[in-house]
Amino acid sequence: MRRRWPRNLAPDQMPILDVQYLACRRGGRILFAGLDFSLSKGEAALALGHNGAGKSSLLRVLAGLIPPFTGRILWNDEDTRQEPYDFRAALRYVGHADGLQTNLTVIQNLRYWAALYSAPTERLALTDALAAVGLDDLADLPARMLSAGQRRRLALARPIATPSTNAHTAGLWLLDEPTVALDRPSIARIESAIAEFRERGGIVIASTNAPLTLPGAQEIDVSATVLDLEDAFEDAYA
Amino acid sequence: MRRRWPRNLAPDQMPILDVQYLACRRGGRILFAGLDFSLSKGEAALALGHNGAGKSSLLRVLAGLIPPFTGRILWNDEDTRQEPYDFRAALRYVGHADGLQTNLTVIQNLRYWAALYSAPTERLALTDALAAVGLDDLADLPARMLSAGQRRRLALARPIATPSTNAHTAGLWLLDEPTVALDRPSIARIESAIAEFRERGGIVIASTNAPLTLPGAQEIDVSATVLDLEDAFEDAYA
Amino acid sequence: MTAFWATLARDLLIARREGGESLLAVIFFVLGAMLFPLGVGPEGSLLALMAAGVIWVMALLATLLALDRLFQADWRDGTLELMALAPDSLTLVVAAKCLAHWLVTGLPMVIAAPIMALLLNLPPEGWPALLATLLIGSPALSFIGAICAALIVGARRGGVLMTLLALPLYIPTLIFGAGAVQAAIGGFDASGHLAALAAITLAAAALCPWAAAAALRQAME
Amino acid sequence: MTAFWATLARDLLIARREGGESLLAVIFFVLGAMLFPLGVGPEGSLLALMAAGVIWVMALLATLLALDRLFQADWRDGTLELMALAPDSLTLVVAAKCLAHWLVTGLPMVIAAPIMALLLNLPPEGWPALLATLLIGSPALSFIGAICAALIVGARRGGVLMTLLALPLYIPTLIFGAGAVQAAIGGFDASGHLAALAAITLAAAALCPWAAAAALRQAME
Amino acid sequence: MAEATASPNPSGGFWHRLANPARFQRLSAWLMPWLVLITVGCFGAGLYFGLYASPIDYQQKDTVRIMYVHVPAAWLAMMSYSTLAISGFVALIWRHPLADVAGAATAPIGAVFTFLALFTGAIWGQPTWGTWWVWDARLTSVLILFFMFLGYIAIRNAFDDRARAGRAASLLAVVGIVILPIIKFSVDWWNTLHQPASVSKLSGSSLDPAMLRPLLIMAVAYMALFGVLLLLRMRLELTRRQVEALQMARAGASAS
Numbered sequence A, B: 001m002r003r004r005w006p007r008n009l010a011p012d013q014m015p016i017l018d019v020q021y022l023a024c025r026r027g028g029r030i031l032f033a034g035l036d037f038s039l040s041k042g043e044a045a046l047a048l049g050h051n052g053a054g055k056s057s058l059l060r061v062l063a064g065l066i067p068p069f070t071g072r073i074l075w076n077d078e079d080t081r082q083e084p085y086d087f088r089a090a091l092r093y094v095g096h097a098d099g100l101q102t103n104l105t106v107i108q109n110l111r112y113w114a115a116l117y118s119a120p121t122e123r124l125a126l127t128d129a130l131a132a133v134g135l136d137d138l139a140d141l142p143a144r145m146l147s148a149g150q151r152r153r154l155a156l157a158r159p160i161a162t163p164s165t166n167a168h169t170a171g172l173w174l175l176d177e178p179t180v181a182l183d184r185p186s187i188a189r190i191e192s193a194i195a196e197f198r199e200r201g202g203i204v205i206a207s208t209n210a211p212l213t214l215p216g217a218q219e220i221d222v223s224a225t226v227l228d229l230e231d232a233f234e235d236a237y238a
Numbered sequence C, D: 001m002t003a004f005w006a007t008l009a010r011d012l013l014i015a016r017r018e019g020g021e022s023l024l025a026v027i028f029f030v031l032g033a034m035l036f037p038l039g040v041g042p043e044g045s046l047l048a049l050m051a052a053g054v055i056w057v058m059a060l061l062a063t064l065l066a067l068d069r070l071f072q073a074d075w076r077d078g079t080l081e082l083m084a085l086a087p088d089s090l091t092l093v094v095a096a097k098c099l100a101h102w103l104v105t106g107l108p109m110v111i112a113a114p115i116m117a118l119l120l121n122l123p124p125e126g127w128p129a130l131l132a133t134l135l136i137g138s139p140a141l142s143f144i145g146a147i148c149a150a151l152i153v154g155a156r157r158g159g160v161l162m163t164l165l166a167l168p169l170y171i172p173t174l175i176f177g178a179g180a181v182q183a184a185i186g187g188f189d190a191s192g193h194l195a196a197l198a199a200i201t202l203a204a205a206a207l208c209p210w211a212a213a214a215a216l217r218q219a220m221e
Numbered sequence E: 001m002a003e004a005t006a007s008p009n010p011s012g013g014f015w016h017r018l019a020n021p022a023r024f025q026r027l028s029a030w031l032m033p034w035l036v037l038i039t040v041g042c043f044g045a046g047l048y049f050g051l052y053a054s055p056i057d058y059q060q061k062d063t064v065r066i067m068y069v070h071v072p073a074a075w076l077a078m079m080s081y082s083t084l085a086i087s088g089f090v091a092l093i094w095r096h097p098l099a100d101v102a103g104a105a106t107a108p109i110g111a112v113f114t115f116l117a118l119f120t121g122a123i124w125g126q127p128t129w130g131t132w133w134v135w136d137a138r139l140t141s142v143l144i145l146f147f148m149f150l151g152y153i154a155i156r157n158a159f160d161d162r163a164r165a166g167r168a169a170s171l172l173a174v175v176g177i178v179i180l181p182i183i184k185f186s187v188d189w190w191n192t193l194h195q196p197a198s199v200s201k202l203s204g205s206s207l208d209p210a211m212l213r214p215l216l217i218m219a220v221a222y223m224a225l226f227g228v229l230l231l232l233r234m235r236l237e238l239t240r241r242q243v244e245a246l247q248m249a250r251a252g253a254s255a256s
């Protein structure tokens, strides 16, 4: 059931991210198998599924934090496990954990991330990103004092503040439950930030149970794909 | 602006929980002030407000974890700070933190809570509570292996498993963002559990940004109440 | 009272689940003591002179090492709030945690003491005194430490405060403990020291849980 | 390379923000050593014999104490994932963290060493050797420890593993370090020991960050 | 670190073919009886020559006979650790499932042999040196080796994710290899109470042949024993993993 892509498409139709026959195994269990989809410039996908289906795991596999059990992930036709560097330059991952250092101020946290992903670290650039999630007036508060939703918003400021350093793509955002604990206005802000990113040709994959609207996003139902499990097994032990 | 309750009401109209002129101060800021509401048997309230408004803080004040800046909280006409014991016997608080010991199994966690709140600890009783949140078949999994939503559901099984030990009331649930990271079916389960609790005369106060429907719940807009701040101040320093 | 037994059972269960983690103290105790001959040099005579002191100091440090985890974990994951809001008094819960801590760290040290005595060739006259002092004195270390552990909950500079606060409080125990062993080796009567140790332990067991509980309530505001 | 400097700056900033926490090691170092006169008894002669060994052993234990926090915190709050997914190689980040760790724990110990030498009346001939060995040897402790800290990330029994894994790897450093001081006191030439120490440190600095980074990638799977 | 994808595809080569668990089970089943035979035989002969038919040392008297238990135990202790390190290396680089199993199986055996070396050594030390224990470089380094085996076992049990535990443990074993030269040459680098190599010297052995023969026989016996135990434990481990895999698959079908 491998799908190959006809290489005679118009360049902006060509899939940037091509996921082939992906399976993930955790704690000795196959969570999903035979997952097969691809996204090209400006497209988005929503990972859906009940609690424990494997949405977070899917995003971790895509990010390269967990090796896939079977299958592969192509970025610009390169396997992301063989050549991770181009991919990482374009990849921005926001997991369940916000990754805040609670003893640093909001802007100090953001500044470190920016430096880590070799993005501009001037206060101006950073406050722009904070403004995009509505935290600009808390910039100098210790992260310890942030409320649940405020922490989440700071985490979401990271991809906004660190544009892809990979010349020929706007990059890929992997967002795990981005809108958890966010209030309506914040959700709206995030949605517009995502839209703006897709405008520039960025690709977004988000997992969510909370309300989040990504116009024209294809839906990946994680729980559905466990069906052809034997398939994955024999593939692994062939 | 103090409201006093006419004492000639029918007993089940009488307010069980009576919050008077409550104010909370954190990190040197007044979050809300002059908060004034009361709930009687089977009633519910929703704490609303933008991120950082002070919903979680309100619930912590009500639970008695943070002393109020001004005002007082009456439970059956007793100030909960003077006589906390009756109140605690009836109080069940579920905060942002799930309070799981990740090295214990799901049911071991629940059993400890049950023992701590002197509720029945037989496996049967516990699995009933787990079934109510749809975790019964994960009972013997280490909590470490739970997904975000599964953890949240386990935390919510706690009030269900530990009924009020206070003879004459069904108790009070304080739920901070109960539905965070939950999928639709789980949300439905929680809502029905709450409804059933209110049937028995329980009182529920929940804070939420996510979708949660409590029929006939009065809404407490935390962010709105900061207005009469001077009022609170002069009250405090009178 | 249920809260007491429930908490004791829980902490012991966790210790079993975490396997070695609970034995951290005793392994640190043994390995640490093993370092001295390497550092100081192998002459048996010199070792014999240091043995009692080294063993007791390592017991102190080992207890300290395990202590700062006593409430921190429960605080971070929110369990502490549940304990504080439970109908039974927090003091009972704290006492249970102290007892559990001693059972999984203090007791193994007492049991491991003979090995150390052998490795550091402590004179035979010292052996009974060593075991007695450790058995009587080590609970005090857990109880006194609990106060400090409670004080540092949520504090940003946990570990350092822990050390700063606890070590001074430990010094009397150390002096009487090591002193008793030295006395026994020197052929004197150590019963005085032992009595003092017992007094310290009893006082600690009576007062510390209450103080620690108070400190924890503060920590959660 | 930006990742290196950024991480170094960040960890130092955190250390400053956390104030004492970062000085935990050195305070443990001094206070711990102060216990020995109390435990062993105040005879200056005996202390002088033990001094070098005690100081070096306490340096080991103190380093160990702070180490298990090296990656655990970043792992729990998810920062480690961000580091691993950054374009620059994780090895650089790890090296930066090791360096920062040494700057906030190792270096203060070197500076505090004279105090300890005074307290434990180390013979004057030993002083230069003591400072030299600590300065040359302590970085090795941070680097070697980093491997163990990386190995135990996410483990159920963090602390115990840390001690059990690291101490054996520390022993050569200890032997050469304390040995050099003893030699200097005895009036022998300590340059051989110092050379060995330097070799250990260089090898550790070259290999450990790479190994630790590998271990961390494993940890996140 | 080579980030091979998780799906193992045996691509020819002896080791690869051996790495296939089923084939290994067959091979080991065939090998087992022979190894057992060698073990029993050599132990019989070795103990006979060692305890009866060999001269007593002119100064140590009969206590010298401890040598026939002590020395091979010490050798095996070191050999076990090299096995551990090698299997760890293979497990890390080529991700052979079998190498991981080998490591897991070796550690406890190594710990036992090390303990034996320590124990017999201590017993020997009492009459010859007049003390059970001295902090001499050789003795200390072996004690450290013992702790390293413990550390390996501990880290293997420290994670619920078997694969993760295996990788961490393998890495540890590889890093710890430095201990071996220290043990081996401790007697030459530092002046120790313990005597330097007299059997395993490059320039021929300096030991009375009448003592050398039984010693070598015992060495063979120990190695055969090591082989037997290793194969047994590996087969056990493999079977257990297969069972667990089946259980997990079933759990996966039911859970969530």
Ligand code: HEM
Pocket: E067, E070, E071, E074, E075, E117, E118, E119, E120, E121, E122, E124, E125, E126, E128, E129, E138, E139, E140, E142, E143, E183, E184, E194, E195, E196, E197, E198, E199, E200, E201
């Ligand atoms: C706990 C105490 C001891 C330990 C840990 C120990 C350890 C070892 C080790 C690791 C070896 C192998 C050396 C090599 O292969 O190069 C060895 C060999 C040997 N040991 Fe011991 N030993 C101990 C006590 C003793 C004692 C008390 C004696 C007798 C006085 C002794 C006599 C020997 C001899 C004769 C060899 C063979 C050396 C050779 O020819 O290679 N050992 N021991």
Ligand SMILES: Nc1ncnc2c1ncn2[C@@H]1O[C@H](COP(=O)(O)OP(=O)(O)OP(=O)(O)O)[C@@H](O)[C@H]1O
Pocket: A026, A027, A031, A049, A050, A051, A052, A053, A054, A055, A056, A057, A058, A209, B144, B145, B146, B147, B148, B149, B150, B181, E161, E256
């Ligand atoms: N560290 C782990 N080890 C073993 N199994 C795990 C681990 N983490 C998660 N799992 C299992 O993997 C499954 C999927 O977890 P995951 O977090 O991907 O679910 P999810 O779709 O994100 O759920 P949620 O919507 O609650 O976040 C869960 O059933 C869980 O039991």
Ligand SMILES: Nc1ncnc2c1ncn2[C@@H]1O[C@H](COP(=O)(O)OP(=O)(O)OP(=O)(O)O)[C@@H](O)[C@H]1O
Pocket: A144, A145, A146, A147, A148, A149, A150, A181, B026, B027, B028, B031, B049, B050, B051, B052, B053, B054, B055, B056, B057, B058, B209
């Ligand atoms: N530990 C603290 N110390 C000082 N100030 C704090 C602390 N925790 C929270 N705050 C402040 O209190 C305010 C309210 O926090 P709280 O968590 O109650 O908000 P919330 O309404 O729950 O927001 P959310 O919807 O994001 O959970 C926040 O603005 C925050 O800055």
Ligand SMILES: [Mg+2]
Pocket: A055, A056, A057, A096, A176, B147, B148, B149
């Ligand atoms: Mg998830």
Ligand SMILES: [Mg+2]
Pocket: A147, A148, A149, B055, B056, B057, B096, B176, B177
């Ligand atoms: Mg909140």
